[in-house]
Amino acid sequence: MPSLLVPPPRAVLAVYSMFFMRFAWMVRPRNYLMLATHIANEGAQCTQLYRKWTWNKEQEALAAAAGAKGGAGAASKPE
Numbered sequence: 212m213p214s215l216l217v218p219p220p221r222a223v224l225a226v227y228s229m230f231f232m233r234f235a236w237m238v239r240p241r242n243y244l245m246l247a248t249h250i251a252n253e254g255a256q257c258t259q260l261y262r263k264w265t266w267n268k269e270q271e272a273l274a275a276a277a278g279a280k281g282g283a284g285a286a287s288k289p290e
Contacts, residue, residue: 216263225256 228249235246 216259216266218260218263221256221260221263225253225260228253228256 232246232249232253235242235249
């Protein structure tokens, strides 16, 4: 698994950005630069979480296909 796609830190950063987007919008005067930065960060974190989710689904499908073709031994890793 790629180390940059670990879900817990990505989820925390996504929630963090949501809170600060709201803060940037509610503060007077509105801080549009901070809002834009956290919108971009939210998009990046959600994209990474989606990539990890699809990668996991693909791995599950590959494992199921390998298990269906050659039994349980075909899906194991060679040592």
